[in-house]
Amino acid sequence: MSAEGENGTQLRRDLNELVEWFHQNEKLPQEIDPLLLRRFYQCMYGDVEETKKLIEVNYSLRNRHPHLFIKRDPLDDDSKRTFDYADILPLPGLTPDGSKVSLYCFREFEATKMHHTEDTRAFFMVADCRFVTPDDAARPNILSEGEVQIFDMKGTTMRHISRLTISTLRAYIKFLQVAFPVRLRAIHMVNCPSYLDRIVSVVKPFISDEVFKLIRFHTVSMDSLYAFVPREMLPEEYGGSAGSLEALRTHTKKALVEHREYLMNPNHWLVEKSEKRNGHSWRIFR
Template sequence: MDKDKNKDKGDNDSGSSSAEWSDKLAELVAWFEGNPNLPEKIEPIVMLRFLKCMAFDVKRTKSLVELNYTMRNKHPHLFMDRNMEDEMTAKGLRVSDVLILPGITPQGNKLLFFRLADLDPRTRNSVEETKIFFMMSDARFTMPDVDREVGSENGEAYELDEADIANGDVQIVDIEGYTLRHLAYVSIFVLRIYMKFLQEAYPSRLQAMHVINCPSYLDRLISMMSPFIREEVRNMIKYHTEGLESLYKEVPRDMLPEEYGGKAGSLAELKARGVKSIKDKSAYLSDERYWKVSSQSKSRWSWF
C-alpha cells in the first residue's frame, strides 16, 4: 500500500489533538484485539506508531496493520522465528552492525546506521541480517524515540505522547569493503520481501537513505537493487562518493558514531546498546500472542 500518500501532512502536523488521537488509538486497539485475522495483542505505543505513520487516518491505519501482520505470518522465518540464543542469529549480530542511533533529528526523524563488521563475503546471511533488523525495530517500537526515562522520578508510568515518536526514519548505509563477491551471497527472495515490507508495511516512513563510502562499481549495485525499489524511494537515496562532508550537510554530525566524526558514542558502545535492547525485549519478541495470526481465514492482503 502507499504509505507516502499523507507524507507531507504527517511530517508537518500531527493532524489530531491529544484527545482526538487518544480516542482513535483506543478504537484501533479494540479493533485489533477483536479481529480474528490479527494476533491477540498489540502494545498501545506500537499501534500509535501505525496511526502516526498514516497521519492519524484510522481507515488507512487499519490497512497498514493488516498488511504488516499478513506479511509477517506469510514469512515467519524472517519475522517470527526469533531466538537470541540461536547460533546463526548470534553470528549475524557479530558480523553486521545494525544500529539505531540515539535521539531524533531537528526534523523529528530517527537515524538508523548499517555497515559490515566482517568483510568476508562468506559471513553474509540474508535471512539472519533481515531478522536482526526487524528484531531491533520491533524492540525499538515499544519505546519512545526521544531520549527520556520511561516513568518519572516518583515512579509514575510513562504516558503515551505522539510527539515522542519520530516522524520517520533516515537510513545511513556504509558500504565500504563491499565487493561484487558479496552480491553472490545476497538472497534475491529475501531482498524482495525486505524491501516490500520496508516500503509498504513498516510502521514508520522512510524519509531518506544515505549511502556512504561508495565503491567504483556503484552502478552495478544500483542496477541490482533498482527492481525492488519504488521510484519514490529511489528518489530518496543519496550516494556520497567523496568523503563524509556531504553527509554532514544532510544529518546532524553530532548524532553519528564517533568513528564517523560524531558524538553518539563508539560503534562498539552503540552496538552493545542495541543488542541489550533485543535481549531485554526477548520475551516480547518471541511471544506469539503479539505476532501470530491463529485464524485460518484469508485477509485481502493474503497474496503478499
C-alpha cells in the first residue's frame, strides 16, 4: 500500500473513532458536521487524543456563553444591524502556505452603531458557517492549514473602544486562543490610527504573549500587507483582484442564509445535562 493510501486509511480510522467517541460523550452535543470534525483533527496535527481535548474545550466554552454561540439567528435584527455597518468576510482561496484569510472592517464609522456582544455573535456565526464550507472552491478537498485575520482599523476611535464589553472581549479572545478549530497564524492590523498604543493598552491584558506575537501592525501603508497576503486574495478596495467588497458581502450573506438552520440547530451546539439526554427533550426546539 502506498504512503498516501496508508494515510487515507489512518484518517478514516481516526475520524470513525472520533465520531463514535463524540456521540457517546455526554459533555458534547448530539451532532457534529463531518467537515468541522476534520478541522479539529487537522488543527491537532492528527493526534486523536489532543483532538478530543480541543473538541471538549470548544463546546464547553460555547455552552458557558450561549448568548454568543448558541442563541443566535443570522437574520434577526441584531445580526442585521451588525452586517449593515460592518463587514465580516472570509476571502476566497488560500495563501501559498495554505492559510484561510478573513477581513473585518467598518462600513460606517459612527461609534453608536457598534454593539460589541451582538457583533461578536455575528463574527462567530460567520466563522461557524465557514468551518462547514470548503476553503477553496477550486480544491474542495483541501483544508486550510491555518487562519489569517485582517482587521482594518480605519474609522476606529476611542469611542469605539469605550463600547467594548469586557466579558465579551474576554470570551472572544479565550475562544480564539484555546478553542478555535484552526490554527491562528497571523493577525494583521491595517490603517492603524495614531493613538494605536492607547487601543493596544486596553486589549493586551486579555491576550496571551504567544498570540500577541502573531499580531502585525501596518502603520504606513497597505504595501506591507502584500508581503503576507497575495493581492489576488484581497478585495478590489484593498488593491486586490478578489472582487468588490459588495460582491464578497453578498456571497457571505448567501452562505449564512443557506446555513441558518445549521447555525440555529441546538443539536449541533447545546450540551444537555446527562439526566435529560434521552432524545425526547429536544422536541421543544423542533
